[in-house]
Amino acid sequence: MKKLTKHLIVAAVLLAGFAAALGSYLLLRPDDGSGSGGPDVRPAARAMPVRESSHRLTDPADSELTLVEFLDFECEACGAYFPVVERLREEYGDRVTFVARYFPMPGHRNGELAARTAEAAARQGKFEEMYTKLFTTQKEWGESQEWKEGVFRGYAEGLGLDMKKFDADLADPETAGRVQEDQRDGLGLEVQGTPTFFLDGRKIPNPGSYEQFKALIDERLPG
Template structure:
């Protein structure tokens, strides 16, 4: 997860990570466990300079990645995430449970926000974007989160491992290599970073619902917001 600027080891960043991990561990009780998403301030976002004009920033772009098929209901949930962020990894099964619960109703959108302090966050995002160019974004998204314990929080480049993931997913490796090396792939990731910063994203995961950034205290806050948005439709 993003490293907090405070030197207090029990600061909000650590608390958020531990609460997300507890949330993921509880399994069937996931929807009633406290979700620590409110402590988003103080994250290191120096990799994402605010080069995007806030006045033109949009929560969803035409090229934003949708998990699965768009929902029919009036609810679009957007997550700015870092694949190396432990909080994002712990939140992953919660998001998957929401996708199952609201299948066909809610549109789930993912946007990149790799944190500079995470040595392989950008590599992972580039791997996901390269996979997206072969229509395999969701598959790589899942692979990166489900293997995060293998490669996260390590200083050496895990790009070769991500290439192995691409091979395991059956991607055309020649095309994958070209796309990873293509400067426009990283530019695509950094465009999300810059826009997230312009939108007020300070840490990961950060969620928006129908264009509004959510300040969440509990999982019920998120499901209640989604239900309200669907009811308005």
């Protein structure tokens, strides 16, 4: 996999900072009735970085460390970190558990829909495949004011999903509720923007390069 260029990492860090400032306002403010606000999501009373139900991209039998990412599929900074996380997965897949948690920002037209799309795919055992598809195609649908359900249905068809079940799951309130469960944990853990990473339960500053990320993991791995 190609190494992420330096300028892209810098852009990711800057975008993450902007998302943190703007995202906390968007997520926590009350809906003004205009339809621009998100669902009324409250922080979890006992927030946890990872739960048994959380989606694991890798789940080694003898995991020595857990890396959790609260993400928004439409977030450009998350898209920039995606190849970094994939490269880390390649290197540490047999030692580190990688967990993806939903934290869609209401300021993104299709962020919550993308999260429900991934969750609907998860109900057919295709979470990782949809996770990858959404990030690798982000430039094709992200930052759009148009509703992209048709695009996402095309991705589901391409993955060979049962479309009748996919459509039902996408519309199921329990699917939206599952996304909100992750958001509640994130808010309870003071996640204010995306991506936000937790390494063995502790929130870490977003690393500025793959090498910095690797160093943070290496210093926490035993031996």
